[in-house]
Amino acid sequence: xxxxxxxxxxxxxxxxxxxxxxxxxxxxxxxxxxxxxxxxxxxxxxxxxxxxxxxxxxxxxxxxxxxxxxxxxxxxxxxxxxxxxxxxxxxxxxxxxxxxxxxxxxxxxxxxxxxxxxxxxxxxxxxxxxxxxxxxxxxxxxxxxxxxxxxxxxxxxxxxxxxxxxxxxxxxxxxxxxxxxxxxxxxxxxxxxxxxxxxxxxxxxxxxxxxxxxxxxxxxxxxxxxxxxxxxxxxxxxxxxxxxxxxxxxxxxxxxxxxxxxxxxxxxxxxxxxxxxxxxxxxxxxxxxxxxxxxx
Numbered sequence: 659x660x661x662x663x664x665x666x667x668x669x670x671x672x673x674x675x676x677x678x679x680x681x682x683x684x685x686x687x688x689x690x691x692x693x694x695x696x697x698x699x700x701x702x703x704x705x706x707x708x709x710x711x712x713x714x715x716x717x718x719x720x721x722x723x724x725x726x727x728x729x730x731x732x733x734x735x736x737x738x739x740x741x742x743x744x745x746x747x748x749x750x751x752x753x754x755x756x757x758x759x760x761x762x763x764x765x766x767x768x769x770x771x772x773x774x775x776x777x778x779x780x781x782x783x784x785x786x787x788x789x790x791x792x793x794x795x796x797x798x799x800x801x802x803x804x805x806x807x808x809x810x811x812x813x814x815x816x817x818x819x820x821x822x823x824x825x826x827x828x829x830x831x832x833x834x835x836x837x838x839x840x841x842x843x844x845x846x847x848x849x850x851x852x853x854x855x856x857x858x859x860x861x862x863x864x865x866x867x868x869x870x871x872x873x874x875x876x877x878x879x880x881x882x883x884x885x886x887x888x889x890x891x892x893x894x895x896x897x898x899x900x901x902x903x904x905x906x907x908x909x910x911x912x913x914x915x916x917x918x919x920x921x922x923x924x925x926x927x928x929x930x931x932x933x934x935x936x937x938x939x940x941x942x943x944x945x946x947x948x949x950x951x952x953x954x
Contacts, residue, residue, distance in 0.1 A: 756815045759790040770810060776801040789831045790816060791876055818878040821853045832873045839865065849901050852884040854946040861901060861942075886949040890916060890924055902939045902946070924951035 752771040759780070767777035779801045790796045793814045797807045819828050829840045842862045847853055856879050860870050887900065889912070897909035911934045916924060926948070930940040
């Protein structure tokens with residue numbers, strides 16, 4: 659049987675062990691806190707460093723009768739610990755060059771002046787589906803300071819979305835555009851034979867002026883290589899598929915107009931004056947990439 663003395667000894671050992679564990683925990687916490695504060699101090703010194711680092715303003719009294727104020731920038735004298743940090747972490751060379759914030763690499767972001775953590779944060783945002791549609795979007799990122807943005811703003815190059823070449827992903831990235839509008843834009847583009855001007859987006863149902871104004875500065879239309887609409891040569895059943903002709907009756911009237919008038923009289927204005935197309939459709943077709951009658 660265990661004696662009372664043994665029980666007391668075990669109790670003292672247990673109490674000493676617990677105190678030792680608590681002391682070790684506090685020691686670890688103290689070490690981690692000191693290490694954190696040290697790293698934070700180092701980061702502050704490195705991040706806040708300019709080269710040269712101090713502006714001196716003084717009076718040039720070499721000519722007593724004409725004292726003038728002199729502004730000079732040079733390195734100041736710092737405590738030994740600060741100088742030690744500066745020698746350990748030399749000045750990083752920062753460059754400014756044209757870049758697209760949606761595709762620039764982490765390495766290039768570091769060259770632009772971002773820390774590795776900041777660069778990885780920007781990259782993480784993009785990998786989660788984030789996109790910078792405008793320069794101002796990049797400025798809103800919490801890792802982009804005002805001073806850095808002011809330096810880089812002239813070099814930010816975000817290409818416009820070209821509506822005739824854009825794929826589903828390009829269109830989906832536009833503000834206010836979801837899967838439904840993506841499908842409708844592609845469908846409308848096919849029906850038109852390609853966009854002739856970006857306002858044609860508003861032909862799409864529910865694509866109102868507010869939605870258009872929210873993205874019109876982000877898109878463009880390139881008609882180079884776009885086949886012109888064959889208004890003066892297609893048969894009626896093909897003409898009727900165009901969004902601005904819409905029905906067989908109008909398409910058939912266009913064919914009759916061609917058959918009863920010489921080619922030198924074929925024109926959109928002639929179709930309008932003959933009552934074949936409305937004023938609204940005339941205005942739309944006039945801005946479209948349409949074949950020239952004199953070619954036939």
